Amino acid sequence: MERFLKKWTESSLILKILIGLIIGAILGVAVPQWTFIGFPGELFVSALKAIAPILVFVLVISAISKAKSGIGDRFKTVIVLYLFSTFLSAMVAILFSTIFPVSIHLSGAANATAAPTGIAEVMSDMIKTIFTNPIDLISEGQYLGILFWSIVFGIALKIVASDTTKDVITDIANAVTKVVRGIIQCAPIGIMGLVFKSVSESGLAIFTQYGQLILLLVGCIAFVAFVTDPLISAVAIRRNPYPLVLTCLRESGLTAFFSRSSAANIPVNMQLCERLGLDRDFFSISIPLGATINMEGAAVTITVMTLAVCHTIGISVPLPVTIILCIISTAGACGASGIAGGSLLLIPMACSLFGISPDISMQAVAVGFIIGVIQDSCETALNSAGDALFSATAEYHDRMKKGEPMNFLGEFAK
Template sequence: MKNLIKKWNSISLILRILIGMIIGVVLGLLVPQFKVVSILGSVFVGALKAIAPVLVFVLVMSALANASVGIGGRFRTVIILYMLSTLLAAVVAVVGSFLFPVTIKLDVAAASNTPPSGIGEVLTNLINNMVANPVASLMNANYVGILFWAVIFGLALKKLAAPATRKLVSDFADMVSQAVRWVIQLAPFGILGLVFDTVAENGLGIFTDYGKLLLLLVGCMLAVALIVDPLIAAVFLRRNPYPLVFRCLKESGLTAFFTRSSAANIPVNMTLCEKLGLEPDFYSVSIPLGATINMDGAAITITVMALAVARTMQIPVDIPTALILSLLATLGACGASGVAGGSLLLIPMACALFGISNDIAMQAVAVGFIIGVVQDSLETAINSSGDVMFAAVAEFHDRMKRGEEVKF
């Protein structure tokens, strides 16, 4: 048995995940009644979600407490990259919606969730989450609060703590990181359970009922992931970015697609950053930051769904209004992590720009929940893989300015 486990672990993790995916699809189609298989997915996602808040807190705190001088420029660069990418994603969604207009059926029972009343409420929620009780933030996986307090404690440790204390914090961060590596080794079995659950519950019918809307969403997201984001990376790196793009999609986007949680994928992203040779002081902060403000997929979802509702209601939308919608979707998407229900519950806020009532807009939210098995999965994959890619671009850009050799 020991030799069998050793041989299994010697296989590439991506190949093992693909094997798990294939087995999950086969089981989901042949024996969908065997619900016990889906427990594997629940356990895997649960373990990632449980460890991720602790990982982010201790890594950010340790990174700042032991930080070397001179990486402030990288943080400015990565924030610019995150925000620019999200804005351009919203613009792509506007262009796609104008080129391929779609309508949706607005006869779906409204979702029970309560959306934010406007961008002001979204930003207020963001600020309130930032100053929430640090213990409560860890318990509730409030990453805005976790980041805020980890930064505060990390800076305090750097200023006041003895070297031995900072070393202890660093050792604790290493311990949590090792636990994360063990959890990630279970990914093939977790993906098997997640794929089985998706296939058994939804089959292929989701592609026919809302096919045009899904195609538009998927098309916009792929355009951003394969054209827009690589173009941004190419401008900063001045070299072919696609090896980096495809590696991030393969090693980060694949797991994010099935876990459907940017928070759960933070440990996966940090492991990938380590493989890429990035500095822990930098990526331990930039990755959780990206999970909060790098929201390309969310901006696309908000924009496409709002314009689909407007077209269904036969409300004319001109170019200036559409560009304002892009900016609104960008700001809203950055605050989506602080709103229960994520990007879908920001659709009514965007619809309000066109004077569409909340009752009508909430029906679009319900449609979003129906197609979420595809939309939310791809949205998370685009968001999460972008976190790693832009973190890498920011660090490689900084190294290249100093004349260092960069390989990826």
């Protein structure tokens, strides 16, 4: 058994998910009456639903309690770039989702709880939810309240806790992440069950929906990579940003696409920054920081998937609420776990804004795992390339303000 588990965990998760998807589709067409095959999918969704609130809570507390203070103007600039680009990515996702609405198959969607009808009701429900017992919030999966209380506890620990205590919190966060990794190793079996259930209920037409969803996600990510990010960089450095943008996509985005991990791509980005002629004391901090809070692709995923659920249920999203959704997606993306598919676990937090129950929103998470082979690769490529792009942009902007030579593109300019 130990040998089998070792081989299972060391083999490609992408390949296993693809195999599970194919087997589930075949069985859904061949033996739709064998409903027990869908049971592993229900267990997988239940496990995700159980661990996700704890994951959000401890990750945000750990990140805030150990956040460094006293950073200089250059670091402030890169943080602003990271956060603004993530917020703008969420807005792009809303725009594309409004122009090209996509629905997905969700069991029980017809019986879903109706969403609030106006901004006043949304704000009232949000405040009532936030100021609730945090233990109850975690047990009920109320992500808005979880996010609020985790920020409060994180700030409090940052002020009063010793380094040892902060290390313990980090260890707890790492332990929860380890549990999540274990659950995700079961994703191929869970996805087989979920695909079987979807195909047996709706036929192979569901894959048309998945294809539309993938195209929407990839289209949003491409627009951010080639339009909004270059615009942000151009405003900051006042020159054509595309040589820098294309360099970052080629040198960083390509490797991140296959590794599917911003954290694993940190050494690649640091080497890229070295060749771009950046200050080592700066990029040695900004790159790891970007792998944590620069989550443009995650913001796109959270927003698109949330609006797909809204379109499926028939919820109309007014303009003022979309701004709140952008803020929530940005905050959630910045707290996304560093593991593959981490952003998917934060979809329920955004869905809770519209009164969508975890039973419905966690199905969207499962759909995200089904399309994750493409979604997560593109998302990570955008995130990682953005880390290098905005690190370079922040330093070039700072040098430009001080009248120092920019050494634009470093060795690449030679």
